[in-house]
Amino acid sequence: xxxxxxxxxxxxxxxxxxxxxxxxxxxxxxxxxxxxxxxxxxxxxxxxxxxxxxxxxxxxxxxxxxxxxxxxxxxxxxxxxxxxxxxxxxxxxxxxxxxxxxxxxxxxxxxxxxxxxxxxxxxxxxxxxxxxxxxxxxxxxxxxxxxxxxxxxxxxxxxxxxxxxxxxxxxxxxxxxxxxxxxxxxxxxxxxxxxxxxxxxxxxxxxxxxxxxxxxxxxxxxxxxxxxxxxxxxxxxxxxxxxxxxxxxxxxxxxxxxxxxxxxxxxxxxxxxxxxxxxxxxxxxxxxxxxxxxxxxxxxxxxxxxxxxxxxxxxxxxxxxxxx
Amino acid sequence: xxxxxxxxxxxxxxxxxxxxxxxxxxxxxxxxxxxxxxxxxxxxxxxxxxxxxxxxxxxxxxxxxxxxxxxxxxxxxxxxxxxxxxxxxxxxxxxxxxxxxxxxxxxxxxxxxxxxxxxxxxxxxxxxxxxxxxxxxxxxxxxxxxxxxxxxxxxxxxxxxxxxxxxxxxxxxxxxxxxxxxxxxxxxxxxxxxxxxxxxxxxxxxxxxxxxxxxxxxxxxxxxxxxxxxxxxxxxxxxxxxxxxxxxxxxxxxxxxxxxxxxxxxxxxxxxxxxxxxxxxxxxxxxxxxxxxxxxxxxxxxxxxxxxxxxxxxxxxxxxxxxxxxxxxxxxxxxxxxxxxxxxxxxxxxxxxxxxxxxxxxxxxxxxxxxxxxxxxxxxxxxxxxxxxxxxxxxxxxxxxxxxxxxxxxxxxxxxxxxxxxxxxxxxxxxxxxxxxxxxxxxxxxxxxxxxxxxxxxxxxxxxxxxxxxxxxxxxxxxxxxxxxxxxxxxxxxxxxxxxxxxxxxxxxxxxxxxxxxxxxxxxxxxxxxxxxxxxxxxxxxxxxxxxxxxxxxxxxxxxxxxxxxxxxxxxxxxxxxxxxxxxxxxxxxxxxxxxxxxxxxxxxxxxxxxxxxxxxxxxxxxxxxxxxxxxxxxxxxxxxxxxxxxxxxxxxx
Numbered sequence: 001x002x003x004x005x006x007x008x009x010x011x012x013x014x015x016x017x018x019x020x021x022x023x024x025x026x027x028x029x030x031x032x033x034x035x036x037x038x039x040x041x042x043x044x045x046x047x048x049x050x051x052x053x054x055x056x057x058x059x060x061x062x063x064x065x066x067x068x069x070x071x072x073x074x075x076x077x078x079x080x081x082x083x084x085x086x087x088x089x090x091x092x093x094x095x096x097x098x099x100x101x102x103x104x105x106x107x108x109x110x111x112x113x114x115x116x117x118x119x120x121x122x123x124x125x126x127x128x129x130x131x132x133x134x135x136x137x138x139x140x141x142x143x144x145x146x147x148x149x150x151x152x153x154x155x156x157x158x159x160x161x162x163x164x165x166x167x168x169x170x171x172x173x174x175x176x177x178x179x180x181x182x183x184x185x186x187x188x189x190x191x192x193x194x195x196x197x198x199x200x201x202x203x204x205x206x207x208x209x210x211x212x213x214x215x216x217x218x219x220x221x222x223x224x225x226x227x228x229x230x231x232x233x234x235x236x237x238x239x240x241x242x243x244x245x246x247x248x249x250x251x252x253x254x255x256x257x258x259x260x261x262x263x264x265x266x267x268x269x270x271x272x273x274x275x276x277x278x279x280x281x282x283x284x285x286x287x288x289x290x291x292x293x294x295x296x297x298x299x300x301x302x303x304x305x306x307x308x309x310x311x312x313x314x315x316x317x318x319x320x321x322x323x324x
Numbered sequence: 325x326x327x328x329x330x331x332x333x334x335x336x337x338x339x340x341x342x343x344x345x346x347x348x349x350x351x352x353x354x355x356x357x358x359x360x361x362x363x364x365x366x367x368x369x370x371x372x373x374x375x376x377x378x379x380x381x382x383x384x385x386x387x388x389x390x391x392x393x394x395x396x397x398x399x400x401x402x403x404x405x406x407x408x409x410x411x412x413x414x415x416x417x418x419x420x421x422x423x424x425x426x427x428x429x430x431x432x433x434x435x436x437x438x439x440x441x442x443x444x445x446x447x448x449x450x451x452x453x454x455x456x457x458x459x460x461x462x463x464x465x466x467x468x469x470x471x472x473x474x475x476x477x478x479x480x481x482x483x484x485x486x487x488x489x490x491x492x493x494x495x496x497x498x499x500x501x502x503x504x505x506x507x508x509x510x511x512x513x514x515x516x517x518x519x520x521x522x523x524x525x526x527x528x529x530x531x532x533x534x535x536x537x538x539x540x541x542x543x544x545x546x547x548x549x550x551x552x553x554x555x556x557x558x559x560x561x562x563x564x565x566x567x568x569x570x571x572x573x574x575x576x577x578x579x580x581x582x583x584x585x586x587x588x589x590x591x592x593x594x595x596x597x598x599x600x601x602x603x604x605x606x607x608x609x610x611x612x613x614x615x616x617x618x619x620x621x622x623x624x625x626x627x628x629x630x631x632x633x634x635x636x637x638x639x640x641x642x643x644x645x646x647x648x649x650x651x652x653x654x655x656x657x658x659x660x661x662x663x664x665x666x667x668x669x670x671x672x673x674x675x676x677x678x679x680x681x682x683x684x685x686x687x688x689x690x691x692x693x694x695x696x697x698x699x700x701x702x703x704x705x706x707x708x709x710x711x712x713x714x715x716x717x718x719x720x721x722x723x724x725x726x727x728x729x730x731x732x733x734x735x736x737x738x739x740x741x742x743x744x745x746x747x748x749x750x751x752x753x754x755x756x757x758x759x760x761x762x763x764x765x766x767x768x769x770x771x772x773x774x775x776x777x778x779x780x781x782x783x784x785x786x787x788x789x790x791x792x793x794x795x796x797x798x799x800x801x802x803x804x805x806x807x808x809x810x811x812x813x814x815x816x817x818x819x820x821x822x823x824x825x826x827x828x829x830x831x832x833x834x835x836x837x838x839x840x841x842x843x844x845x846x847x848x849x850x851x852x853x854x855x856x857x858x859x860x861x862x863x864x865x866x867x868x869x870x871x872x873x874x875x876x877x878x879x880x881x882x883x884x885x886x887x888x889x890x891x892x893x894x895x896x897x898x899x900x901x902x903x904x905x906x907x908x909x910x911x912x913x914x915x916x917x918x919x920x921x922x923x924x925x926x927x928x929x930x931x932x933x934x935x936x937x938x939x940x941x942x943x944x945x946x947x948x949x950x951x952x953x954x955x956x957x958x959x960x961x962x963x964x965x966x967x968x969x970x971x972x973x974x975x976x977x978x
Contacts, residue, residue, distance in 0.1 A: 029923045034891070044433060044474065051437050055444045060510055063639040065847050066447040066456060070463065072503035074440065076496025077467065079883060083890035084492065090891055093923060123476035136477045171488065172467075173433070173474030 012131070019180045020163070026183040029095035029115070032166075037089045037179050039082060045174035048078060078174055085175040088122045088168040097146055099187035101311065101318070103279075108153045108187035110161055115144040124170035128178070129161065149185065156191040156275065157322050160184055190314040193283055194276040200285075201265050223247040258303045259285050260293040263320075275317050282317075286310045296320055334427070335375040336479045337472050341432040342372050344469035345423065347462045348439035349416055351446045351455070356413050357401045360394075364420040371423045382424055391421045412445045432473040439466045451640070451847050453839065464489060495889070498882050506875040508868035509851045526605035527755055527776060529566040532575040533715050533724070536734045536755070540710060542773035546757060547602040547611060548840045549769040556596050556613070558759055560649060562779065562791065563611040563771060565756035567628040569665065571745075573672030574720050576738060576753045579664070582627045588657075589629070589788075591617055593650035601840070601848045602641045608632050611756060611771075613647035614791065620645055620852060628752070629653060642848030644856070653789040657750075665750035665783065673721040673742060680746030690749055690784055694792060697743055701736065701797040705729055708799035733795045733802075737778040740794040750783035754791070758802075765837035768844075902955040902962075905969050909948055909976065916978045917941065927953060941978050948972045 023036055041049065052074055059067030097111030116122045116139040123138040127147045135147040153159045164185070167178035223236055226246035236247040261281050266274040278294070285292040286305075293303035294313045298320065301313050346368050353361040373379065382390075394417040395405065402410035419438050422431065443459055443466070467489040472479045480488065526546060528535060547563075569579035595617060602610060610623060610631040619625060620643040622634040633641070654661075668677065683700075687693040707730035715723045715735075721742045724735050731739075737753050744751035758777035760769040779793040795802055858866040863874060906927070914920035917938055921930045931949040935942035951972055954965035 031923060047433075048437065051441060055441065058444060058448070062448050063850065064444075064447050064451065065504075065640075065849055066451045066459070067444045068507070069500060069504055070440070070444050070447070070459070072507065073463065073493070073496055073500040075503060076499030077492055079499055080492050080495045080886060080890065083887050087891050123480065138477045168475075170475035171492065172470050 016163070016180060020182060023180070023182060026094075026181055028183050029093055029113075030181065030183060032089055032092045032094065032179055034086075034090050037086055037177055039086050039175050039177040042169060042173060042176045044169075044172075045078070045176075048074075048172075048174050052078070077172070081172045082175050084171050085168060085177045087120070088124065088170045089166065089177050089179060091118055092122060092125070092166070093117060093144075094166060094181055094183065096183055096185050099185070101188040101190055101314070102153050103190045104153060104156045104192040106153055108151045108159045108189065110149040110151060110159070110185045110187055112147045112149065112164070112166075112185065113144060114139060114147055114166070116140070117142060122168070122170075124168050126167050126169075128165045128167055134164075151187070153187065153189040156189055156272065156318055158318075159187045159189055161186070188315055188318050190318045191272065191275040191279045193280040194273070195280075197277045197280040197284075198267055200259055200261060200281045223249060258291045258293070260295055260303055261285075262295040263297065264295075271321070275320065279314065279317055282310060282313050333478055337429070337432055338375055338427070339372060340469040340472040340479070340485075341435050342368055342375075342423070344439045344466040345419065345435055347465050348442040348446075349419070350462075351449075351458060352412060352416055352442060355409070355449060356416060357397075359397065359401075360413055360417050360420075363394075364416055367420040367423050381427070387421060387424050390424070391418070394418065394421060408445075408448055412442070415442065415445070429473060433470075436466060436469045436473055439469070453842055464493060467493060495886055499879070499886070502875070502878055502882055504849070505854070505857060506871055506878065508871040508875075509854055510868075526603075526607070526773065527565045527757075529568070529578045529607070529609075530575055531568055531734050531738070531753060531755055531778060533712075533720055533731070533735055533738070536776045536778055537710055537712075537732045539776040540732070540774045544773045545603055545836075545839075546605075546771045546773050546775070547600050548843060549601075549760065549771065550599045550767065550844065551769070552597040552599075555762060555767075555769065556649070560613070561759050561769075562614060562754075562777075562793075563757040563760075564614055564630065564754060565609055565611055566754075567626075567630055567781075568753040568755065569628070571668060571738075571742070573669045573718065574715075576741075579628070583624050588627065588654045589615060589651060591615070591648035591651050593648060595646035595648045597644070597646045599642065599644045599844070601844045602637055602643070603843075604638050604640060606636050606638055608634075608636055610637070610641070610643060610645075612645050614649070615651045615653060616645050616647050618644075618646040627654075640843055640847040642844060642850060642853055644852065652787065654783070656786075657783070662750045662783065665752055666745045666748060668742065668745050673719045675719070675722040676725055676739070676742055677746040679725070680743045683743070684747040690782070693747055693749065694744075694782065697740060698792075698794060698797040701740075701794055706731075706736075706798045708732070708795065708802065734778045736794040736798060737780050740780045740792065744780070744782050752781050754779050754781055763833055763837045763840060765833060766840055768837065768840040770836055770840065900956065902952055902966055902969060905966075905973050906948075906952045906956075909952075909973055912976070913941075913945075913978055938978070944972070944976050944978075948976060 019036075019038075052071055055067060055071040055074070058064070059071055093113075093115035095113040095115065097113045099108060099110050102108050112127060114125055114137070119141050121138070121140050121143075124136065125139060125147070126136045127134045127149055129149050129151070134149045137145050137147060139145060149161060149164060151159050151161060162184055163180055163182045165178050165180050167176055169176050223239070224247065226235065226248050230248045234248045236244075236249050239247050259281070261278055263274060263278060266277050268274050268277055282292060282294070286307075289305065291303045291305045292309075292313070294301040294316060296316060299316070301309070301316060349364055349368070353365070356364075370379075374381070395414070398410055398413050398417060399405055402413065404410050405414055415438065419435060419442075422435055422438075425431065440463075443462055446459070447455060449455075464486075468485050471485055471489050479485070527539070566578055568576035570577045596613060598613075600611065610620075610633055612631050615629050616625065616631050619631065623643070624632050624634075626632055631645070683693060683696050687696055709730050710732060712724075712731045712735065713728040715728065717723060721739050724731055725739050725743075734755075741751045741753050755776070755778045757771045757775040758779075759775055760771040762769050777795070779791060779795065781789045781791055784790050854871070855866055858864075858871070858874065863870060866874070910921045910930070913934060917934070919934050919937055925933070927949050931945050934945045938945075948969060951965050951969035955962050955969050958965055
């Protein structure tokens with residue numbers, strides 16, 4: 001059993017290396033050509049062949065011509081199904097899809113776009129990673145769908161899948177056609193946020209209009225264009241009544257908390273631990289609606305708010321010290 | 325929710341598998357023991373209902389005990405679990421048990437594959453046209469089930485699954501025909517044929533009063549013959565079967581089975597060539613006209629000129645043979661042989677023996693003796709009938725010749741040979757068939773069991789063995805027409821009702837014609853026919869090596885053609901009209917300007933690249949690209965942009 005598993009692994013690796021030397025890297029998007037689709041009988045196909053052999057021997061023994069006919073018809077079905085199986089992959093379009101970043105310890109959901117531009121449906125397409133089936137889907141004629149590869153992301157940085165395979169056992173499961181795709185798929189992995197973190201150093205907390213932070217609505221500072229979500233109380237109705245655009249009054253006393261988190265100032269030892277704490281601070285600041293910036297030895301993000309900014313900062317944490 | 329969908333899809337797959345099973349099991353219900361038929365029908369019905377009503381499956385212990393009960397039941401029904409009948413009962417029974425536990429994809433696959441297997445087993449019971457007609461939809465349905473239980477993520481729609489499987493079957497058909505014709509056929513059984521138990525009707529190798537009479541009640545086909553060239557005269561169609569030598573006073577039995585040597589017969593004249601398709605009769609002998617030459621393979625001729633097959637004929641057998649009507653059989657047999665052919669039991673039929681001695685003294689030679697004997701049959705009030713009085717007692721020939729004087733061909737043949745032997749002339753009984761009916765549609769001669777006949781052979785010195793048919797003396801019309809016309813209307817002759825009504829008769833003739841062709845070309849196709857076919861194609865003396873080569877070549881060619889049919893690319897007809905036009909534009913550019921659009925290229929980038937490569941086309945390309953984008957993605961006036969695109973494309977000729 002042990003030996004068999006090792007042998008199988010050896011054969012698989014040899015075949016994969018051979019395919020790599022033969023095909024080279026792939027560029028997304030890719031349309032599968034005939035020469036890179038491999039096909040072998042499946043286990044089910046071998047059982048079917050055994051059944052055929054039994055039928056054939058029976059037909060021979062009893063000199064039964066209709067028995068021969070059925071056996072040969074099934075053999076024909078087997079052969080034809082080989083072409084059909086090959087055809088489900090031939091001409092299939094494959095493209096790398098975008099991947100939502102994850103935190104370390106979660107599972108990355110890598111996406112592959114499968115596109116069928118032919119008039120023939122392609123049912124039963126499966127995506128495989130390291131000998132394990134990841135997804136299975138049916139494509140109609142002129143149809144496309146996203147397949148998902150779930151890869152655990154234990155560490156900060158990137159999850160990279162160098163190659164995966166796309167396979168099909170359609171129509172009768174007698175053959176398995178597959179192709180190795182050497183198309184790097186990657187996913188950014190943010191550091192896992194520290195469960196408990198010391199409060200961020202206060203020195204970097206900057207409160208604008210510090211004198212009267214409690215009465216932020218008093219000190220009129222000017223007008224700006226209306227943005228969806230602004231409070232109706234702050235809309236300059238008088239100006240609107242005069243026929244101007246919708247404007248919003250701004251006050252100097254509005255409380256703005258600004259952080260600049262610096263890796264150097266994290267009270268912890270060890271890079272990963274400090275990155276984890278930074279991550280927690282970023283997330284907490286974002287949740288609190290506060291502006292935050294990030295300073296790392298290799299660069300700086302100036303303070304700002306919003307999801308995009310958060311992800312930029314997290315991305316910097318993820319890629320810190322990683323090769324670009 | 326998704327679990328519910330998955331289980332629903334599983335039920336759809338299961339229902340297909342069950343439908344396939346039902347179809348495959350159906351014809352077996354005719355020969356299975358009633359309890360298995362009832363059980364498997366009930367199980368299939370229950371399981372189908374269970375997929376609709378979410379009934380739970382029986383517990384493991386119950387299934388296990390049921391399975392054991394089935395094995396015991398089969399053993400009790402057949403006293404074995406081996407052989408065709410018990411084996412198929414066991415397979416069907418176990419299939420029923422399997423249905424009780426089926427839920428996973430692999431279990432469904434198993435029952436679908438067993439369904440295929442049951443179809444083949446059914447052909448071992450019947451290879452009729454009806455069996456085939458049933459099997460075509462059955463194979464189709466099982467293939468649909470195979471498609472539905474494997475391969476795709478969700479089962480296909482009914483119409484699509486049926487159409488797709490049909491396509492695959494049609495594509496597999498040429499391969500099947502090729503393999504059927506060219507796959508090297510190995511003659512004979514590979515392992516012992518289990519006895520089928522049932523006696524098949526046909527001639528036996530012994531004859532007592534009543535044997536052939538019984539046979540003549542059957543309208544079953546014994547064999548069909550296709551002659552090359554003209555049909556021989558009807559009174560020459562004596563199909564030679566078992567030759568009987570040993571007589572115990574009532575029953576004639578066959579002698580020892582020595583094979584003929586070359587010197588014991590000679591041929592003259594032109595032979596009749598013909599092909600016989602013989603229905604299985606579980607015996608070794610084949611039927612030929614006198615006297616066969618150019619023997620088929622794996623057959624031999626015995627010293628009494630029967631053609632003997634190496635194996636019993638258990639399946640339809642087709643053979644080609646020539647017969648030489650001008651022949652001389654055994655002009656110089658050894659003295660022990662002549663003694664053997666004149667032997668009679670001393671204490672039986674004394675009146676006949678005395679009568680024969682009297683005839684011998686009146687005659688002036690062997691020929692005269694024969695003539696006198698035949699005249700006796702003709703002049704006395706002998707009756708040819710299918711319902712003679714029973715010949716009781718130890719001296720049946722005496723009773724027939726002098727008391728009852730009515731009988732069928734076996735009575736006349738038996739009495740005649742007895743008289744000849746008693747008179748010292750070597751004689752023997754030959755059984756077989758006489759005549760046959762020519763099918764006007766195909767020219768086949770159909771010989772039925774009702775054509776069974778018995779006649780005599782006597783040895784006349786250097787003229788050898790001569791055929792004498794004593795029946796001809798009593799009922800000469802029997803020789804010239806068939807039995808139904810030879811018999812008075814009151815006699816129960818097989819097939820007479822059909823012959824009386826013209827339309828029924830034409831129906832019968834048509835079916836016979838079709839069945840004859842079916843038997844000859846499909847069921848009778850075997851090693852010999854294969855060799856003959858290849859010879860016609862120009863490959864002489866093909867052995868299995870040659871066959872393999874021919875098969876490999878033709879198979880590769882067919883497979884390549886199929887590969888082309890299946891794998892050729894058919895781009896989808898885009899649903900969006902603007903996209904369709906734009907793809908046409910891209911194809912035109914790729915064809916005439918060599919500028920194929922790469923999959924990753926946006927229309928703008930493509931237009932830019934084209935403009936750089938072919939500045940002369942830049943304006944047209946830019947215009948079409950702009951219209952396309954407007955027609956496909958524009959915020960307003962898409963219909964107008966589509967019209968513009970259409971006219972631009974019409975005048976775009978790179």
